[in-house]
Amino acid sequence: MKTILTGDRPTGKLHLGHYVGSLRERVLLQNSGEFDKIFIMIADAQALTDHADNPAKVRESVYNVALDYLAVGLDPTKSTLFIQSQVAELFELTAYYLNVVTVSRLERNPTVKTEIAQKGFETSIPAGFLCYPVSQAADITAFDANIVPVGEDQIPMLEQTREIVRKINDIYGEVLVAPEIYLPKNQVCRRLPGIDGKAKMSKTLGNCIYLSDSSATVAAKVKDMYTDPLHIKVSDPGHVEGNVVFTYLDAFCADKKVVADMKEHYQRGGLGDVKVKKFLLEVLEEILTPIRQRRAEYGAHPDEVLKILREGTEKAREKASEVLARLKGAMKINYFD
Numbered sequence: 040m041k042t043i044l045t046g047d048r049p050t051g052k053l054h055l056g057h058y059v060g061s062l063r064e065r066v067l068l069q070n071s072g073e074f075d076k077i078f079i080m081i082a083d084a085q086a087l088t089d090h091a092d093n094p095a096k097v098r099e100s101v102y103n104v105a106l107d108y109l110a111v112g113l114d115p116t117k118s119t120l121f122i123q124s125q126v127a128e129l130f131e132l133t134a135y136y137l138n139v140v141t142v143s144r145l146e147r148n149p150t151v152k153t154e155i156a157q158k159g160f161e162t163s164i165p166a167g168f169l170c171y172p173v174s175q176a177a178d179i180t181a182f183d184a185n186i187v188p189v190g191e192d193q194i195p196m197l198e199q200t201r202e203i204v205r206k207i208n209d210i211y212g213e214v215l216v217a218p219e220i221y222l223p224k225n226q227v228c229r230r231l232p233g234i235d236g237k238a239k240m241s242k243t244l245g246n247c248i249y250l251s252d253s254s255a256t257v258a259a260k261v262k263d264m265y266t267d268p269l270h271i272k273v274s275d276p277g278h279v280e281g282n283v284v285f286t287y288l289d290a291f292c293a294d295k296k297v298v299a300d301m302k303e304h305y306q307r308g309g310l311g312d313v314k315v316k317k318f319l320l321e322v323l324e325e326i327l328t329p330i331r332q333r334r335a336e337y338g339a340h341p342d343e344v345l346k347i348l349r350e351g352t353e354k355a356r357e358k359a360s361e362v363l364a365r366l367k368g369a370m371k372i373n374y375f376d
């Protein structure tokens with residue numbers, strides 16, 4: 040069996056960093072026909088671990104992320120889309136996994152560490168937040184997933200999941216499947232910079248192009264993009280390293296030859312930012328136009344979106360309860376079977 044499980048925290052809308060970092064790969068994997076089962080989860084319970092005081096934002100984002108998923112081409116007849124909080128089995132699994140994880144191991148998780156610093160949680164870490172890697176291990180193992188397509192920032196989560204799988208299997212026998220991470224082959228796609236040139240496109244930094252942005256908004260953002268501050272006159276030789284416009288061309292333009300020629304011309308001098316930006320905008324619009332169209336179609340039928348999520352969630356529960364029963368059997372806590 041080849042099974043995919045992946046997902047995102049609903050704390051806003053998805054952006055181009057999510058797209059090249061993972062969404063595009065998921066759609067390719069889905070359409071490859073190589074997978075028996077594909078589960079795509081909206082991780083609302085995980086979002087609540089640092090948004091307990093803002094459930095309205097999480098709720099609204101669940102719907103937005105679902106629309107983003109459908110818009111990029113995740114197809115509910117091929118992929119099961121579901122909502123994490125509605126699969127109670129995941130929380131039962133988490134409870135048992137917590138017994139094989141130490142607090143110090145959680146505190147050492149690099150992604151959790153970075154987030155704690157970013158959110159200023161140092162002196163008051165919500166316990167649920169500290170433990171979310173364990174719940175993520177439950178999300179993955181509950182579906183016997185062997186492939187997890189995610190962004191690069193999730194590497195430590197997969198490592199910790201594999202550790203948990205090893206410990207559980209050591210104690211109770213071979214009950215859980217160990218997953219592998221799946222990252223985009225193209226390095227620039229793994230960490231797309233923001234339009235301001237900062238290392239990462241991120242909501243908190245406010246440097247994103249969203250999948251749901253209008254053509255006019257995308258055009259304005261491309262116009263504002265960070266390029267080469269030393270490239271003042273068109274005739275000046277320009278730099279392509281750290282030049283966001285070229286990084287985006289590397290990530291989004293399928294025609295590598297055209298990009299290589301443009302880079303060469305830019306470095307030589309004589310190619311202006313306006314022209315390169317115009318080309319990038321065309322490339323982005325070609326990708327974003329069908330995404331916007333599908334978003335509008337589904338957006339006009341919220342009942343249909345809800346139905347997709349409800350049916351997906353039912354299917355997800357079925358699978359998760361099978362795995363939970365298997366673990367409880369192995370743990371000898373299946374008294375009434």
Ligand code: TRP
Pocket residue numbers: 044045046047048082085174175178179187189193
């Ligand atoms: N941590 C992931 C994110 O940011 C979301 C997530 C939760 C997830 N559970 C998962 C991803 C399981 C892959 C597999 O946004």
